[in-house]
Amino acid sequence: MFKNFFYIFFLITPTKLLGNEPKDWQLGFQKSASKSMSDIVWFHDYMLLPIITAITAFVLFLLLYVCVRYRASRNRIASTTSHNTMIEVIWTLVPCLILIVMAVPSFKVLYSQDEIPKADVTIKAIGYQWYWGYEYPDENIIFDSYMIADKDLKENQPRLLTVDNEVYVPVNKVVKVMITANDVLHAWALPSFGVKRDAVPGRINETWFKAERTGTFYGQCSELCGIKHAFMPITVNVVTEDEYNKWLEEAKVKFAKDEIKNNIKIVKRIKDIR
Ligand SMILES: [Cu+2]
Helix, strand or coil: CHHHHHHHHHHHCCHHHCCCCCCCCCCCCCCCCCHHHHHHHHHHHHHHHHHHHHHHHHHHHHHHHHHHHCCCCCCCCCCCCCCCHHHHHHHHHHHHHHHHHHHHHHHHHHHHHHCCCCCCEEEEEEEECCEEEEEECCCCEEEEECECCHHHCCCCCCCCCCECCCEEEECCCCEEEEEEECCCCEEEEEHHHCEEEEECECCCEEEEECCCCCEEEEEEECCCCCCCHHHCEEEEEEECHHHHHHHHHHHHHHCEHHHHHHHHHHHHHHHHHC
16 A cells, blocks of 8 residues: 555656656656756656647547537537638647747757767767776776676665666766767666767767766666666766766776786787697
């Protein structure tokens, strides 16, 4: 019983109260953490929803009205009306006007996502079957990010969303994300940042976000990429500038690109000797 109330609560909860990760039975968006996502939420909550609700209510009213007013028992002789020019003009023009009104904010949001401002941090996300690899090209950092299996999850780690190596980015800085794939199509998506881009082999797609608050944010691969498509989550930690610099120092040692290349060479040499 309590569970049902809980579900109903989530069904009607406004977007603002929801968290950085999906909740059971959630209907709305996740809590926004960037201007891009706030724009999307505004467009959905204050533009699309009212228009859809008004149209649905109006059509329902018309149907009910016609059912009652023109029922067979009240209209023994059928009407022979077939055209009404005025009504035909109205039902062509009104939908056009609605589309034009919707197009203005819609294009504004689209273009603001497309124009990448000067980046403070650049990240490269590479989709593999089935995990994400990350590179910080300016920092000489490279690492892979695998999902943590259910049995290894610690307390407060969400299932199917937690990874071993998380991405770190500073808060209130422009982060440019270059997205590509190594095998098949994937898509790098982070709902709270309003970011979703296809990862295409042999091609780099770019997007950006500026996280407005600190926290851990979760996303998932959003292009059906194979048998383990559901098991390649994306975890991004938004931290303060100081914490980010501290992480960078450690990561430069732990995930040093040259070091990894050297290791690969050494492994290859050992194999050759054998
Ligand atoms: Cu994928």
